[in-house]
Amino acid sequence: MSVFIGGAWPYANGSLHIGHLSSLLTGDVLARYFRLKGEDVLYVSGSDCNGTPIAIKAKQEGVSTKEIADKYHNEFKDCFEKLGFTFDCYTRTDHSLHHQVVQEVFLELLKKDKLYTKVESQCFCKTCNQFLADRYVEGICPNCGAEARGDQCDYCSKLLNPIELIQKRCRTCGDSPIVESTEHFYMKLRALQEELENFVSHAKKEGLWRDNAIQLSERYLREGLVDRAVSRDLSNGVRVPVKGFENKTIYVWIEAVIGYYSASKQWAKEHQADEALFWNKETISYYVHGKDNIPFHSIIWPAILKSIDKQPLPTHIVSNEFLTIEQKKLSTSRNWAIWVPDILKRYQPDSIRYFLIANAPESRDADFSWREFIYSHNSELLGAYGNLVNRTLKFVEKYYGCTTPKGKVDSMIRKRVCAAYDEIGALIKDTKFKLAIEALFSIVRDSNKYFDEKKPWNQIKEDEIGCANTIATCVYTIANLAQLLNPFLPFSSQTLQRMLGISEMKWMEASYNPVSLSKVELLFEKIDLDRIDEEIEILRRGTDIEE
Structure with missing residues (x-):
């Protein structure tokens, strides 16, 4: 595939x-x-x-x-x-x-009769002595009344023509532009209305797109597609490869x-x-x-x-x-x-990746909070994942001379880990990343619970075989977590790959065999909670937004 x-x-x-x-x-x-x-x-x-x-x-x-x-x-x-x-x-x-x-694509569109020329009205700034690109025109959106650029309103997501803006002004000099005529190429979008309706309908039926993409696309189609200009009077860009239009850009x-x-x-x-x-x-x-x-x-x-x-x-x-x-x-x-x-100067890349994926605005707006970012790092990455790895591998280092013991992996845990490859893979394919990373950290938390319940620090004195099985199960889980979390937390996965001597990462069960550990190191370090107020102060000092 x-x-x-x-x-x-x-x-x-x-x-x-x-x-x-x-x-x-x-x-x-x-x-x-x-x-x-x-x-x-x-x-x-x-x-x-x-x-x-x-x-x-x-x-x-x-x-x-x-x-x-x-x-x-x-x-x-x-x-x-x-x-x-x-x-x-x-x-x-x-x-x-x-x-x-x-x-080449432009010329192919022209050859297939998908483009045509039309004289249109466009904003011209007399002060700057130039036609204004759509983003050079600012004003009030005629659809929702919010401040908008000439190409699109970020507030209501409506695609705009800059001459539609109310109280237009040139972004460069602030003067009000006039409207003059200029000739441009247009693409025949209106002719594709039915084909695109079928395309969006198929994506909706199969659940292939995010809901916001379906809803916004359906709205555009309900309003009716209009032909749109595909050239502009700009100096910066790809030149129109047609005689007489060489001074225009695509x-x-x-x-x-x-x-x-x-x-x-x-x-x-x-x-x-x-x-x-x-x-x-x-x-x-x-x-x-x-x-x-x-x-x-x-x-x-x-x-x-x-x-x-x-x-x-x-x-x-x-x-x-x-x-x-x-x-x-x-x-x-x-x-x-x-x-x-x-x-990036102050925090580990995996910490940034974890928080932005686990708290992503997949279906609704989400908020980045320094408090949540730092608490998330300390509790989930350090306190859960990092703790599982460190306590297990340090135990191997202390009691088994840096070589993982010959033990039997718990059958129920193995069954769950094997199933995770299919479950997490399906969630990733379906772009449900928050659910995927939450499911993986559920395995992390349960593995820590397993370690606590087995008490290997007692087993090593009272039940050597049981202790070997406990540690073998934990090392097995960690090796598989290194692979399962690799798409999300690649740097910590690489560190584990090195420590556990994993030759190649694959999306399939990593079986358990005794292995000599390389140097055991911490995956994550604690972030001082004082950093929360420090980061918020840095943010506030740099802005003119009122509290």
């Missing part, structure tokens, strides 16, 4: 925050799981280096768009690597191959999603492979992103793929709700955010 996993592409105009991680981490869980199963996996993403956000940042800092893109692309790569993301290809949208592939909403396809071609080129293995009707695909990216993956990308006869359409859409911070909406503009480069 071939599995394609696409993680949403963060804009290279500022550092990653934990909202990004909350949406993207499960892509790595999926990739690690399917690789352990022995499946063919292609996991791709990249930095979005084209379009308005980067141009705005470059103008603010008085540097080129390339300097901004380079800075944040490199920072993103570093953060993802430190967090254990296992992308097969992490690229960028200003890569020459991406430009080539996007232009609109980022169509260009960015084509990045999944161009990234697969880049991977194939770099590895002398064939990307067709992942672009056929037999492939299972997962698209991992936040709620604000739903229409681009449930409507726009399927429309493009249908129009160029490319399979598969998105099989699973893994779209998280929003993450708040200390009960307040995350705001990068007001610095009410926890930045990934900063949190």
Whole structure:
């Protein structure tokens, strides 16, 4: 089986925050799981280096768009690597191959009569002397009355045309733009209404998408799809490959999603492979992103793929709700955010991964609380998992000379562990990651209870055979937990793999055989509770949000 996993592409105009991680981490869980199963996996993403956000940042800092893109692309790569993301290809949208592939897709859409030109009204700023990209126009959403950008309202998720905004203003200078005419290419989305209705209906019937993706997609379809512009008057981006339109760029909403396809071609080129293995009707695909990216993956990308006869359409859409911070909406503009480069300096990557997966906004908004983060680390990772590993392996070190004893694994525990591979695997495949990690930590807690009930510190004096069986059972459980938790907590799993001499991680039972331990080390260290107030103070000092 071939599995394609696409993680949403963060804009290279500022550092990653934990909202990004909350949406993207499960892509790595999926990739690690399917690789352990022995499946063919292609996991791709990249930095979005084209379009308005980067141009705005470059103008603010008085540097080129390339300097901004380079800075944040490199920072993103570093953060993802430190967090254990296992992308097969992490690229960028200003890569020459991406430009080539996007232009090829554009021309194919044109050849198949899926595009047409139209003169349209667009906002023009006389002060800046330029047509304004949609994100350069800000104002009041005509649908819900909230502050919105010209392309989409984050509050009600409605896709917008900037000229619809009330009290429009130029984001750069603040002046009110005028409306002038310009010619652009449009995609015939309206003609795909029925096909996309059937596509969304199938996903709903089979339970393949998150509820928010189904609900939002159905809403767009009920309102009726409209043809959308696929070109813009911008300097930063992929040029329209048509005579007379060379000064225009391909609109980022169509260009960015084509990045999944161009990234697969880049991977194939770099590895002398064939990307067709992942672009056929037999492939299972997962698209991992936040709620604000739903229409681009449930409507726009399927429309493009249908129009160029490319399979598969998105099989699973893994779209998280929003993450708040200390009960307040995350705001990068007001610095009410926890930045990934900063949190990585102070906390273990597995601690970050655990909390953001176990407390993810899978079906409703979730909150990041420093108190919960630190208590979760100390109680679950250190107090439960770390304690099970340390007390067991230290016992082996003290009483068995660093070699695990010849003992018999408890049959009921073995039965439960073996069943966990199927149970946890099914939950991961169905994108129910919170339930999966909770089920695994239930095994951890029960294993600690088993250790306490057996009292090996007494058994070693009174019942050597019973003690050997107890320790063998605990070591067996730990070895299998190392594999079962590998998709979620890869760094601690790697440490256990080294300590227990596990030659290769697989998604199948690790049988028990006596083994000589390498140096026993702590998986996790306690976080001082004083850090809670310190972190909250750091957060508050950096923002202008009133209490």
